[in-house]
Amino acid sequence: MTERRRRYIRMYALVWFVLAVAGDIGLALGPTPPFQASDLASSQSTVIKILAVIAWPVFSAVVATIAFTLFGNRVAPHEGDIDPGKLRGDSRPQIAWISASIVIVLSLAVYGTVALASDQPGAGISTTSASLRQPASPSDPLEVQVIAQQWWFTYRYPTYGGVETPQLVIPVGQKIQFHVTSLDVVHSFWFYALGVKADAVPLNDNVFTVTPTQTGTYRVQCSELCGLWHGNMNADDAMVVSSSDFAAWIQQQQAMDAPILKYLPAYSHTYEPNPPAYGT
Amino acid sequence: MGLRASIAAVSIVIAGVVVGFFVTQYMGHTPPTVTVSTSANTVEGRPVVDVTFTTVAAVGSGLHPNWVAYLNSDGNPSTYFHVPAGSVVRITIDQQDGASGLRNPYFGLVRGTVGNEMTVNHKVMTSINPDDAAHTFTIPDLGVSVPLLGVADNAPAGAQNVVQFEFIAPPQGTYRWQCFVPCAAGTLYGNGGPMQTLGYMAGEMTVS
Ligand SMILES: [Cu+2]
Ligand SMILES: [Cu+2]
Numbered sequence: 155m156t157e158r159r160r161r162y163i164r165m166y167a168l169v170w171f172v173l174a175v176a177g178d179i180g181l182a183l184g185p186t187p188p189f190q191a192s193d194l195a196s197s198q199s200t201v202i203k204i205l206a207v208i209a210w211p212v213f214s215a216v217v218a219t220i221a222f223t224l225f226g227n228r229v230a231p232h233e234g235d236i237d238p239g240k241l242r243g244d245s246r247p248q249i250a251w252i253s254a255s256i257v258i259v260l261s262l263a264v265y266g267t268v269a270l271a272s273d274q275p276g277a278g279i280s281t282t283s284a285s286l287r288q289p290a291s292p293s294d295p296l297e298v299q300v301i302a303q304q305w306w307f308t309y310r311y312p313t314y315g316g317v318e319t320p321q322l323v324i325p326v327g328q329k330i331q332f333h334v335t336s337l338d339v340v341h342s343f344w345f346y347a348l349g350v351k352a353d354a355v356p357l358n359d360n361v362f363t364v365t366p367t368q369t370g371t372y373r374v375q376c377s378e379l380c381g382l383w384h385g386n387m388n389a390d391d392a393m394v395v396s397s398s399d400f401a402a403w404i405q406q407q408q409a410m411d412a413p414i415l416k417y418l419p420a421y422s423h424t425y426e427p428n429p430p431a432y433g434t
Numbered sequence: 435m436g437l438r439a440s441i442a443a444v445s446i447v448i449a450g451v452v453v454g455f456f457v458t459q460y461m462g463h464t465p466p467t468v469t470v471s472t473s474a475n476t477v478e479g480r481p482v483v484d485v486t487f488t489t490v491a492a493v494g495s496g497l498h499p500n501w502v503a504y505l506n507s508d509g510n511p512s513t514y515f516h517v518p519a520g521s522v523v524r525i526t527i528d529q530q531d532g533a534s535g536l537r538n539p540y541f542g543l544v545r546g547t548v549g550n551e552m553t554v555n556h557k558v559m560t561s562i563n564p565d566d567a568a569h570t571f572t573i574p575d576l577g578v579s580v581p582l583l584g585v586a587d588n589a590p591a592g593a594q595n596v597v598q599f600e601f602i603a604p605p606q607g608t609y610r611w612q613c614f615v616p617c618a619a620g621t622l623y624g625n626g627g628p629m630q631t632l633g634y635m636a637g638e639m640t641v642s
Contacts, residue, residue: 301538304629305612306614308538320574320579321577337537338537338616381625382629382632383610383612383636386574414542414561417561418540427623
């Protein structure tokens, strides 16, 4: 191996190492979306962080290789012909990159499978019955129904007499069981900060649980093209509040709903459009 | 310059003029707006502006004569209006359409207006039977929603319910508003046509 080539490889290794380590330190220490507002958001954030930290050195190697190939191998005309060295038949680098790829891909596959399997059951079909009821114990999840319609989400709280509101407010630190349905076309309920997105399908009950861990005001948004005002089907007033604030809020909503409560349909996990064929 | 080149040059110029004409027509098009009149009185120092609509089952003219719509005082379908920030917006709706009923009964509730109430033919109401709703006037981002009581099926021609309510105009911006009754007769589930078209059952309020 020529001295020039040795210097070249050493330089390449140094650049790659600095790039990889600096980037990985930033990725490991910096915040990773979707941040920490719920248990699900935190676990997604961890998965994304691990994937990014492993992927970054690979990305750095690709970038460093392109840069060195373009600029590092230049030979000025007066330097004449220089033997660039042969890669073919050089089994050491081949074994190195093949085994590194295998180790990275397989370990990520194992990690991803375990992370997916150990996550709580995500969206699925409900097994609980729809009823107005008090939770048996404080550790029971609070049921909140998301009703999508062109073009606004409304919410029902079966634990509080089936009260319906146009604003989503949930207590911090409590497990929330969301039931998502639609009254017309397919919408999608996206609460980014909690790390959840669930399709809202008419006559279908889409269920997931999540525990919000940070109080704050957040955005909810429809993420399924659903008509004229799909792009405006969002609200910046979704709130995660303390349980005492939640108690006060829900009481206020019950008072506001008093004139309509008797007209609301019995709480149900899906609603048959009524009459079933409007206008057709 | 040869004849061919001259013809090509003239054609390009003509094409450019035609395209330019249609582009400026399109850009310059403003939909008809609803006239807003400032009333003489103020409430707690806020100016009061009046906005008046008529809702009808069929527009009777224009591109879609059989569509349901909100009309301005000229009798044209129109759902655009401008109000000053912080003013009291007093909406009066001459509701002439029959009921088709709400898909989500919750919108039978009056919410977000001053006092969370409306008057229907001068009678104060805070909700209506959702099955009796012909339309709603709803501005989702302000939490304002008012159901409009349909006229009875056997009512004489020209019968109407006069619905009036007030809300405080927010800071400046553009706010969408719409109807939540699937009132578009003849379309799938009543949610097509006028429900999906600005100027009929959906509009914008500009606050400046
Ligand atoms: Cu939607
Ligand atoms: Cu309508």
